[in-house]
Amino acid sequence: MIEKVLGGQTETFHELIRPYERSVYMMTLSLLRNEAEAEDAAQETFIKAYRALGRFRAEARFSTWLISIALNEARARLRRKQPALTDSIDDTSEGSVTPAQLTDWREIPSASLERQEVRTLIRRALAELPLAYREVFVLRELEERNVQETADALGITIASVKMRLHRARLMLQKQLAPQLKSVVPTSRRRFPWF
Amino acid sequence: MVLNCRHVWDYISGYLDNTLDAQTRADVEKHLEHCEICSAVLDSTRNILILTADDRVFELPVGYSERLHARLAQAMLEIPLDEPESSA
Ligand SMILES: [Zn+2]
Numbered sequence: 190m191i192e193k194v195l196g197g198q199t200e201t202f203h204e205l206i207r208p209y210e211r212s213v214y215m216m217t218l219s220l221l222r223n224e225a226e227a228e229d230a231a232q233e234t235f236i237k238a239y240r241a242l243g244r245f246r247a248e249a250r251f252s253t254w255l256i257s258i259a260l261n262e263a264r265a266r267l268r269r270k271q272p273a274l275t276d277s278i279d280d281t282s283e284g285s286v287t288p289a290q291l292t293d294w295r296e297i298p299s300a301s302l303e304r305q306e307v308r309t310l311i312r313r314a315l316a317e318l319p320l321a322y323r324e325v326f327v328l329r330e331l332e333e334r335n336v337q338e339t340a341d342a343l344g345i346t347i348a349s350v351k352m353r354l355h356r357a358r359l360m361l362q363k364q365l366a367p368q369l370k371s372v373v374p375t376s377r378r379r380f381p382w383f
Numbered sequence: 384m385v386l387n388c389r390h391v392w393d394y395i396s397g398y399l400d401n402t403l404d405a406q407t408r409a410d411v412e413k414h415l416e417h418c419e420i421c422s423a424v425l426d427s428t429r430n431i432l433i434l435t436a437d438d439r440v441f442e443l444p445v446g447y448s449e450r451l452h453a454r455l456a457q458a459m460l461e462i463p464l465d466e467p468e469s470s471a
Contacts, residue, residue, distance in 0.1 A: 199459050203452055210448055215441060224444055232451050236458045288392055294423035296430050302439045311440050330436050355396035358428055361435065366427040369434075 191251070195243055202239055209252055212332055213259045219327040220263035222316045230266055234259040249341075256328070256342045267320075286359035289366045301373045310372065314364045322357035329354050386414045391421045395428055 193201040213234050218227035238245075238258050245254055301307045318326060328339040329350070339350045384406075386394075391414050397403040398411055415422050434440070 202459065203455065206455075210451060211443060214443060214447065218441065228444055228447055228450070231447075232454045235451065235455055236462070239455065239459060240462050285389070285393055288395075288424045288428070290420045291423050291427065292419050294427045294430075296426065297434060299434065299437060302434060302437050307434075308440050311435055315435065326435075330432055331441075333436075351396070355393075358396055358399075358432065359392065361431050362424065362428040365431050369431070370427075 191242060191245065194239075202242070205251075206235055206238070206255075209255050212252065213255055215327060215331055216256055216259040217263045219315070219323050219331075220260070220320065221266060226266065227263075230262045231259065234262050237262065250338065253334075253338050253342050256332075256334075260324070260342065286356050286363065288359045289363045291366055291370065294366065294370065297369045297373045301369075304373075306372060307369070310365065310368050314361055314368075317364070318357055318360060322353050322360065325350055325353040326357040326361075330358075384410050386410050388414075388418060388421055391415070391418070392424060395425060398425065399429055399432070 190201050190205045194205060210231075214227060214231045217230035217234065218224065221227045221230060234255065238255055241258070245251070297307075315323065315326070324343055325339060328334045328342060329336070334342070336347050336350050340347045343350070345353075391411055394403060394407060394411050398408065403411065415425065
């Protein structure tokens with residue numbers, strides 16, 4: 190399909206990107222944490238990809254290439270808003286995350302996601318992860334990229350991917366497990382932000 | 384090797400991803416058998432991963448795809464493709 194587009198059948202580009210629409214939006218949303226801005230960044234990503242398509246090298250996966258463009262686009266926007274943004278993470282430090290130590294944990298059924306407040310809790314916990322952990326978590330868990338692809342897209346080592354993913358998971362467990370446990374399935378606490 | 388809880392937490396991801404070596408996995412399982420807290424940490428982490436990965440958590444904005452393709456169509460009229468061999 191890429192050859193077709195480059196050969197002049199530019200409308201084929203619409204088909205080419207359809208499978209990646211959600212991925213790219215998820216990536217921009219996870220960085221920018223604002224739906225309108227994420228959508229704009231996603232549009233910009235695909236326009237940039239179209240413009241640069243001739244420079245796409247077949248040895249890279251098209252999805253990884255798109256994700257890299259989306260990351261660059263979202264990061265550039267973050268820098269514009271917050272030039273001092275560093276969010277540097279030391280992957281070698283010992284600092285292990287202490288999980289929430291609960292007992293009598295019972296599984297929270299997926300059906301609970303029908304409830305807006307449960308989805309909001311999860312989105313909020315993800316949004317609160319430090320950026321470097323959020324990027325890895327979204328690629329590995331939400332986008333189901335493998336470790337190598339994640340490392341390639343982010344320009345970090347495989348060891349860093351594993352370490353960040355592990356910490357991100359435990360941070361989410363620490364934050365979410367007690368919240369979910371109290372919200373599902375008995376309590377019907379109302380939150381002030383609804 | 385007898386693991387304490389803190390060790391087990393460091394192995395949670397490896398356990399979930401099934402990347403631990405056989406001996407470590409056996410040590411972790413031995414600990415999980417009698418430690419209610421670590422069992423709960425493991426179960427809750429696994430469960431939270433399942434919930435966060437569910438597409439319902441993040442829904443695409445209504446009309447996202449339509450707006451994307453409309454803007455793309457517009458942009459494609461205005462911008463030429465880079466020449467494949469052009470140096471950026
Ligand atoms: Zn334990």
